[in-house]
Amino acid sequence: MKHYIAVDIGASSGRLIHGVIENDKLKLDEIHRFKNGFNFVNHHERWNIDSLVREIFIGLEKAKSKGITECSLGIDTWGVDYILLRKDGTKISDPISYRDCRTKSKIEEFQTIFSKEVIYEKTGIQFLELNTLYQLYSEDKELLSKADKILFIPDYIGYVLTGKQVTEVTNASTTQMLNLREEYFDKELLSAVNVNPKMFNPVVDPGTVLGTLSAHWYDQFDLPLVQVTTVATHDTASAIVGVPCINPNVNDWAYLSSGTWSLIGIENNIPINSAEAFVNNFTNEWGAYGTYRFLKNIMGLWMVQEIQRFFENGKYSFPEMADLANQTPFLKSVIDVNDMRFNNPENMVKEIQKACQENHQPIPESIGEITNCIYSSLALSYKNEIENLESICERKINKIYIVGGGSNVDVLNQLTANLSGKEVYAGPGEATAVGNIIVQLISNQELENVEAGRQLIYNSFEIKEYTPDVKYMNSISKEFIHN
Known part of the structure; x- marks a missing residue:
């Protein structure tokens, strides 16, 4: 062995x-x-x-x-x-x-x-x-x-x-x-x-x-x-290798590597640096085995990590924060998660509250409300970037594979499915380490290629499925979502 x-x-x-x-x-x-x-x-x-x-x-x-x-x-x-x-x-x-x-x-x-x-x-x-x-x-x-x-x-x-x-x-x-x-x-x-x-x-x-x-x-x-x-x-390149997609010939899926950063995109064999890709600030990073990671950086769970650190001296665990967020109506307050003001502020809690105040939105006060604001903003951003991907690549996306630590956040995954209208598959949580090991296995000739590696991942780990809640989607104002 x-x-x-x-x-x-x-x-x-x-x-x-x-x-x-x-x-x-x-x-x-x-x-x-x-x-x-x-x-x-x-x-x-x-x-x-x-x-x-x-x-x-x-x-x-x-x-x-x-x-x-x-x-x-x-x-x-x-x-x-x-x-x-x-x-x-x-x-x-x-x-x-x-x-x-x-x-x-x-x-x-x-x-x-x-x-x-x-x-x-x-x-x-x-x-x-x-x-x-x-x-x-x-x-x-x-x-x-x-x-x-x-x-x-x-x-x-x-x-x-x-x-x-x-x-x-x-x-x-x-x-x-x-x-x-x-x-x-x-x-x-x-x-x-x-x-x-x-x-x-x-x-x-x-x-x-x-x-x-x-x-x-x-x-x-x-x-x-x-x-x-x-x-x-x-x-991120290792995490994409760790995506459990077992039908490589069907290009109807996107990945979301969810951790400190959220990286949402598709796997390509050629780069796309068109005018539309430029305007929407998409990137063409090299992937493993001759692929390109056509993706968008989104601020990610760094913001949740920071409010956990600042709010009452880390009193709440991440699962507790997610539970409390789920008890608050979503999309009540929404921020631009890619605003550089959130890159490394002195106090993430105060920065989020200040942004909501400036935009004349309800100011989140409790840990649940602030976490909810981040989840709402992230899920909305994911939805918008999936639509941009579909437009730029002229490709219909039906599935989103969420890997990394964020794949364990059920409430965010379900909200992502609801807002995007896509089927969401979550896991494995350690996709980066898994992808790292898959490359080693291929290098040591224990696996033939990435396709064999992804089949192994699919067979080895629990992959949770989230179906869009059509009733929930219909209750959300389209005008609000697009704004």
Whole structure:
């Protein structure tokens, strides 16, 4: 029996998930879970990258203690953030978080160099202030001049573990710097942010074997024999691999990766950077095995995490918040979840209340009302973006597959089905780790392809179904929904 470990690190937590195939089903167990977050250090919000690496080794020691003496390992994290390396391979500083304020208004400023139309024609990537393009544009020029290499977060962790440096394509594509046609970083965009193309390592595809752990780690930790595989290192790319769609020839489905961010879109074999896609700010990120993730970023459950943290010092659990939200009428107060005011406010509760007040809507006061406001706004946003997808792609969407942590929020899933009028299938909750492991299984020739992987997922995990409530839909004012 071969053992597989997914290192899945998100913006708020990380985990090591162990996977094996038993009786033709993928069995998972969580080996280690740890917190993640950024802190204000040296004038910026920064990730403690050394702490994340340390947690991985703690998790691997736990795996060894469970009798796992040999395993494959894949790493996925969030996108866009990076680390500058000196010529000797050491990091210059801890990476700055995409939620740092340094990129505020940089999209507009960068347009003095290249118009949005030109950038979108080159890259097909949506415009977000957090994109690497604007981070590098905002980077300290003195630090940048000292850098020999630029590594994205999962690539850096892989480098620390193995000593090997690569640039994995699904994560690199989130930067808004990859050229759609050349399939490498656009030289003109790099020049505009004072970056030499040689600062990036060769681009590799998911499934590329990176190597074994460097020998010196075995002197410090009691570890299994580990082979690191470069999976779809952007967590959304791994999550899409983990979608349990078992009829790949029917293009009537969309995915919704629901977590800190909500990523809603379709899987394509070609990019779509049409005028309509540009106007609606859709993105063409690389996916695994020659696919494109044509999707839209929506703020997501970050907002729920933040109000849980601020409201009465975290008194309420997420299930309690969902139950209380369900006791309040939906769509009473609605906000624009993609307004950058919600990116990293000092107090999410007050920011939501202020937005409702400015728009002359009822101001949510209780934890249930505030959570309801977020759920209502998210579900309405999902509905609108599904309609945009159908228009841009000239394709009827009948099913939405919700994966990730948000797949466990029944009330939000049902509201999404009601407002969109689509069948909703929810699960697995650990889709990112599952997709991570599926790529490892394919790389190790235990699975033939993604289709076989998705069939395995479908057979292995409970998938909940939510049918649109037509009566509920008819009770909602169409004028309100479209506004």
